[in-house]
Amino acid sequence: RDLNEYLFEPSKLVAKVTDIYLNFAEYDQFCSAVSNDGMSYNEQLFPQAIEVLERIRHPRERIDAFLKLGEHIKTIADQHKEDDVIYNDAPEEYIDQISSILMNDPVMLPSSRTILDRSTVIRLLLDNQIDPYTRDPLHMQ
Known part of the structure; x- marks a missing residue:
């Protein structure tokens, strides 16, 4: 070609x-x-x-x-x-459950009460605005 x-x-x-x-x-x-x-x-x-x-x-x-x-x-x-x-050996509660990164700015999802890094939550909001754990609507406050 x-x-x-x-x-x-x-x-x-x-x-x-x-x-x-x-x-x-x-x-x-x-x-x-x-x-x-x-x-x-x-x-x-x-x-x-x-x-x-x-x-x-x-x-x-x-x-x-x-x-x-x-x-x-x-x-x-x-x-x-x-x-x-x-x-690498950070305690599990400091690791974001979705992105598997050490959380720098932890935030709690309102409906599931799950703690994730803010960067992960922003990606969730850009994607579908749904809490992945409860499927409830997710909004930035």
Whole structure:
């Protein structure tokens, strides 16, 4: 198959995705979210993307900025791994039952009285606004 026939240009796609990352690079919450994304974060992808950017002669300052971003995200990911080791033996009552993370901001669901991390509750509210334990409506108060 000819990729050009379908107007699919992987190199340009890599350039666009890296530019999107660079647009959010100043936000620590974004960098932390990327490093925490166990399904798609892989530190090896950053050097591969840089190779593509160099091959297509993407602007040098953008390549350097992306390299710096990759290093920053790797530092955050390494810190998360370190934290995981430290908190690995945390008591069960401090672990979120749904996301299996150590709770930083515990909140109680009103109907089931279950305690979860606020980030988990926010995801529940974005998804279907139902308490997963009682199936009662769930609202932010």
